Amino acid sequence: MSDTHAQTVAFVRESMVPPADPPLGETGIFKWVRENLFSSWLNVLLSVLSIAFVVWALAHLLPWFLQSVWDAGSLTECREIRDARYGEGAASACFAVITERWNQLLFGFYPPEHYWRPVLAFVLFLVAVSPVLFQGLPRRLLAFTAIYPFIGYWLLWGGTIWGPLLVIAGFVIGWGAFRLAEPRLGTLAAAIAAILLPLAWWFFAVGPIAGDLAQIAPIGLVRIGSGDFGGFMLAFIIGVAGIALSFPLGILLALGRQSHLFIINKSCVGFIEIIRGVPLIVWLFTASLLLNYFLPPGTNFDLMLRVIIMVTLFAAAYMAEVIRGGLAALPRGQYEAADALGLDYWKAMRLIILPQALKISIPGIVNTFIGLFKDTTLVVFIGLLDPIGLSNAIRASTEWNGIYWELFVFIGLLFWICCFSMSRYSMYLERKLETGHR
Template sequence: MSDTHAQTAAYVRESMIGQSAPPTGQSGAIRWMRENLFSGVTNTILTLVSIYVIWVIVSHLFPWFANSIWRADSLTQCREIRDATVGADAPAACFAVIVDRWQQLVFGFYPQDKYWRPVLALVVFLAAIAPILFQSLPRKALWFSAAAPFLLFFLLWGGSVWLPVCVALGFVIGAVAYRLLVASAGTLTATLAAIVLPLLYWLFLAGPLDAALTAVAPVGLEYVQSKDFGGFTLSFIIGVAGIALSLPLGILLALGRQSHLFIIKMISVGFIEVIRGVPLIVWLFTASLLLNYFLPPGTNFDLMLRVIIMVTLFSAAYIAEVVRGGLAALPKGQYEGADSLGLDYWQSMRLVILPQALKISIPGIVNTFIGLFKDTTLVVFIGLLDPIGLTNAIRASTDWNGVYWELFIFVGLMFFIACFSMGRYSLFLEKKLQREHR
C-alpha cells in the first residue's frame, strides 16, 4: 500500500481479528444430533421409534428397580413389605433373594468356613495371569504364572501338598529330557521323549511317590470333594481350565491340519471334524455316562475332570479352525522368508509365522473363549450345579418359590462381567499390536 493511500484511508487494520465461534447448529451436541440422529427422513423416523421403544422399556423397568426390596427372609415377606410401602399393585423386585443366597450362587456347596480358599485362589489366578496379559510387568513373574495352576489346585481341592508337587515334577522331567536330547537326537525325538517320559512317570511313579511323601510329612489342607463345587466358582474353574488348555492344543491341531505328514494331517482333520460335528451337550453326556464304560473296573475318574477334558477338546477343535484361518491369511512370502533365513519348521513357526497368525486370529480366538465360558452352564444337564442349576434349587425351596428375574439378572451380571472383560482385553491387545506394527 502506498503512503498517499495510507494517509487518505478512513481505517487501517493493525491486528488480526480473532476467530468467531461457529454457529450453534454447527457445533457441539446439536451438530452431533443433526449428523447422527436426524440426518435424513429415514434416520429421523428410526430415531423417534427407538426413543419410544427405550421409553417404554425404561418406564416399565424403572419402577420395578426403584421399589426393589433388599431385606426379607422369603418372597412372602417381600410382598408384605411391598404392600405396606408402595401398594399391592406396584411392581417391586425382590432382590432379598440375592442377599440371602449370594454365597450359594457364588460358591455352591463349598464349606462356608473354607470360603477363603476360593477367594485366595482367585487372587492368585489374577496375579498369575497378569504377567501373561501385560508385557510391562517383569518377565521373572512368569515363573509364578507357571507354578500357579498347581497352587490353585491345592487351594481349591486341598488334600496333600505333595500331590501337586509330584504332578509338577512330571513337567520338569519333560523339560529336562527335551533339553538333553534336542541337540543330540533332534527336535522330533526330544519332543516325543518330553511327552512320553512324563506320561510314564504320572502313570507309574507319581502316585507311589505322593503316598511315600505324605507318609513321611503329612502336610496339606482338608480335602473338598468336587461334588461340593457349584455356582459361579464351578463355571469359572471349568471355563478358565478349558481356555488355558484349549489354546495350545488348538494351535497344535491347526499346525497338524496343515502338515505335509499324511498320518498327522488325517488325525488332526478327523479329530476336528468329529468334535465339531457333535453338540457340546452330547460330549458332556459322553463324559458323564459313557466314559466310565471304557475305563478299567473300579476306576474313579472325577466328573469335573471329565467335564474339563471334554470342554477342552471341544474348544480346541474350534480354536484350531480359527488359527488355521490366521495361517491361511499370511502371504506365502512369509513362509519363504522364514525358509530363506535357514530356520527349521519349529523355529519358523515360533518366530515368524505363529506370531502373525495369532495376531490376525485374536478376535476369533476371544470370541471362541467367550462362547466356551458361557457354555459352561450346560453342565447343569449332567448333574453339576452351575449358577443356572442353583437358581432352580433356590426356587424349589418354599421361601423363594416364584422368584425368577432377580436370580437370572444376578447370574447374567456375573457372566457379563467376565465376558465383557475378555472382550475389552481383546480390543486392548488389538490396538497395542496395531501400534507396534506401525
C-alpha cells in the same frame, strides 16, 4: 493487478470486523440434535420410535429396580416389606434373594469354613494371569504362572501337598533327563527320554510315594470333592481350565490341518469336523453317559474332569479353525523367507509364522474363549450345579419359589461383565500389536 486495485479503491478498512456468532441452529446442542437425531424424515421417525421405546422400557424397569428390597428371608417376606414400603402390588425387585444366597451363588455347596480357599485361589489366579495379559509387568512373574495350576488345584480340591509337588517333580525329572542325555545320546533320544521318564514317574511312582509321604508328614488341606463345587466358581474353573488347555491344543490341531503329511492332515481334519459338527450338549451327554464304555472296565473318574476334557476338546476344534484362518492369511513369502533362513519346521513356526498368524486371529480366538465361557452353563444338563442350576435349586426351595427375574439379572450381569471385559481386552491387544502393515 494488485497495483491497479490499490489505486482504484479509495478507502480500505484497517481493523477486522469481529466474527459474527454462527446462527443458533448451527452450534451446540441444536446442531448436534439436528444432525444426529433429526437429519431426515426417516431419522425423525426412527428417533421418535427409539425414544418412545427407551422411555417405555425405563418406565417399567426403573421403578422395579429403584424400589427393590434387599433384606428379607423369603419371597413372602419380600412382598410384605414391599407392601409396607411402596404400597400394595407396586413393581419391586426382590434382590434379597441375591444377598441371602450370595455364597451359594458364588461357591455352590463348598463348605463355608473353607471359602477362603477359592477366594485365595482367585486372587492368586489374577496374579498369575496378569503377566500373560500385560507385557509391562516383570517377566519373573511368569514362573509363578507356570506353577499356579498346581497351587490352584491344591487350594480348591485340597488333599496333601505331596501330590502336586510330586507332579511338578515329574517336569523337573523330564528337564533333567533332557539336559543329561542330550550331549551323550543326541537330541532325539534325549527328547524321548524327557517324555517317557516323567510319564513313568507320574503313572507308577507318584501315587505310592505321595501316599508314603502323606503318612510321614501329613501336610495338606481338607479334601473337598468335586460334587460340592458349584456356582460361579464352577463356571469359572471349567472356563479357565478349558481356555488354558484348548489354546495349545488348538494351535497343534491347526498346524496339523495345514500339514503336508497325509495321515496327520486327515486325522486332524476328521477330528475338527466331527467335534464341530455335533453340538456341545451332545458331547457332554457322551461324556456323562458313554465314557464308561470307552474306558477300561472299572475306571471311573470325576464328572467335572470329564466335562473339562470335553469342553477343552470342543473349544480346541473351534480354535483350530480360527488359527488356520490366521495361518492361511499370512503371505506365502513369510513361509518361504523362513525356509530361506534355514530354519527347521518348529523354529519357523515358533519364530516367524505363529506370532503373526496368532496376531491376525486374536479376535476369533477371544470370541472362542467367550463362547467357551458362556457354554459352561450347559453343564447344568448333566447335573453339575452351575449358576443356572443353582437358580433352579433356589427356586425349588419354599422360601424363594416363584422368583425369576432377580436371579436371571444377577447371573446375566456376572456373565456379561466377564465376557464383555474379555472382548474389550482383545480390542486393546489388537491395538497394541498393530504394526501398521499386515
